[in-house]
Amino acid sequence: MKTVILTGQDLTLEEFALVCREDVPVALSEQAKQNIIESRKVVDQILDENRVVYGVTTGFGKFSDVVISNDECKLLQKNLIITHAVGAGNPFPRAAARGMLLLRINNMAKGFSGIRMEVVDVLVDMLNKGVTPQIPEKGSLGASGDLAPLSHMVLPMIGLGKAEYKGEILDGAEAMNRAGINVIELSAKEGLALINGTQAMTSTGALTVYDALELLKVADVAAALSFEAHNGVIDALDERIHVIRPHKGQLDTARILKQLLVGSKNTTRQGEIRVQDAYSLRCVPQIHGASKDAINFIKQKVEIEINSVTDNPIILKDTMEGISGGNFHGQPMALPFDFLGIAVAELANVSERRIERLVNPALSGLPAFLTKDGGVNSGFMIVQYSAAALVSENKVLAHPASVDSIPSSANQEDHVSMGTIAARKARDILSNARRVLAMELMCACQAIDMRGDKGMGAGTKPAYETVRALVSKLEEDRPLYEDINLCESTIIDGSLIANVEKGASAIEL
Incomplete structure (x- = not known):
């Protein structure tokens, strides 16, 4: 080692x-x-x-x-x-x-x-x-x-x-x-x-940033599976659209989705079934891309902080001095960690909307709640409830901690950052977001099975196979929390992304 x-x-x-x-x-x-x-x-x-x-x-x-x-x-x-x-x-x-x-x-x-x-x-x-x-x-x-x-x-x-x-x-x-x-x-x-x-906030936040960078990859894979399930219109991924608004995250997301969907016979072109998709599909490059840019910015701030001196007083060897300053103050991390929570929450927000489109027959054209015998079976009805609860909780957690300050030490320390609260909140938001994305993976695979797979993309096929190796198609109601746990395990242990990258070597997630 x-x-x-x-x-x-x-x-x-x-x-x-x-x-x-x-x-x-x-x-x-x-x-x-x-x-x-x-x-x-x-x-x-x-x-x-x-x-x-x-x-x-x-x-x-x-x-x-x-x-x-x-x-x-x-x-x-x-x-x-x-x-x-x-x-x-x-x-x-x-x-x-x-x-x-x-x-x-x-x-x-x-x-x-x-x-x-x-x-x-x-x-x-x-x-x-x-x-x-x-x-x-x-x-x-x-x-x-x-x-x-x-x-x-x-x-x-x-x-x-x-x-x-x-x-x-x-x-x-x-x-x-x-x-x-x-x-x-x-x-x-x-x-x-x-x-x-700042080591408590920075440790917690740094681990969350590390996980968030991996979750961005999962979000793209889940969205690509939803494209397959909805016969998504891939014209929205055309590079010519994105180069004229050249945010890096947006450009990267459009490229990645196109790579994941290369060879798919389930996706469509503009006008074949419909002219355009709803925002939760059509705007994935813009939505996921914004979170990517935010999280990569936060990573830069974290890597500065983990190599910084946050003591007080600072001991200066060349002049043999001890100078009292404020390097301990958490504000340089508090604001980024609040931003981190918001950026990750948005991944779950849009994922839940894609789940709703999959389970709602008025939006999907598929059987209600992705079950063929509705009424006796509830299918994925309450999966969307759970996803909605998690994203709602994230919206509460995403309120910035850093806007608050309570003076301490008899007003000697009259402005504080609340950065550790921000880091802990971002961690909890990520946990909820990961669960929502696991639900989308499962729902999208069920929808693909119900609509009929004409041939999946270079990256979506290994993602689908990874899920199906653990979770079988839902034929009649069973306890779904265990299936969600299994889907989430492929995110936590990295096997989902590893299998996608292995199955489609040209893809750079």
Whole structure:
């Protein structure tokens, strides 16, 4: 298994996902180690000279004017962690918690945090040996960093809190002991260096962006199957239409749909059956394309953030200073993650409309609810209900978190980002959208069977075969949630897209 080398400069979204989900190990580059060592020397000099530097020789937030003696520095850092660990709700998923460890290490690798090398080594060991802190999802304002979540991340490092190790939830000290990792005592600046940053929101959001990029491919495949099921008019995909409005996502979507439908005898040309399709088919390049452009923009922002320093104060080696700033503020991620939720919600919105067209006999020309013995059988009637419920929930979740701000720390922190809420909402929207697309896949395959397949396209045929290998045609009513689960599993494990790309090598999704 290849090791991901962390430099603080060039971690990619793909590497991030591998470490979080596949447990790929990490190691610091030699330059990163040197950066960390040199940065710590600045903190030691600040202490030796009794200089007043925020979070090193002062309290935090409203207590920034309270000077702390050298003798009290260790207690200050410990108290920071234990008092800030006040999260609420269910734990973050394991992958997101691992992402926080990873991003914190990569942040420190740049050498602006003033933390000792042995503390960073503990984080690396936790990641590589599989000690995953239990971190409650709620409780971050996303302003002075993700203070509450990251404090829970630190608790096992100092022998407190809870952590998962080899599938078992243990006291933090016990998890560290079983993994053979020594707990530590934090020194000056180190508690603050561990929790002042955007790693909770960025980890959650980055994993959602990674999944959203894959879901875009699924959305195109589902739409192409709906084209087959509706005898869709492919003139709307003509490149000449799209080059005169050359948004990249729109151009890419039109190209991909044409490639997926190459060779199809189910699609039609303008005027053969009807002059034009409804927007949910005709405007797929414009609708999916807009989401593609948005999500790719957000990916760029995420890859900046995962290689950024979000500490406060910033330790500058060349001038031996500690400068207090605002790099911990989550606004640069809060707005993109709100945008992410909106972009993904739209994939589900238009998919649900395509489902409605498939099950509604007035719109499809097929038997009502895609069942041949309607009345006794309900067919796919309630599938559309469930899809409608999910997209409605997404519309509530898509309300931007970043427009809200509640001052904290006695108004010292008088504007906050709510970026962690934005990231969590985007994640939940994606989960709902994935389910809706699974429903469309299933409905479209049923409709193709009922209308009669004259010959499918280069990309739609392997997609259809992937679904049918798991879910048989509905002849009479059966529990459909299990079928939807199976369709969704082909999205989650990547087999749907892999089979489409394998079956039609010329397609670049």
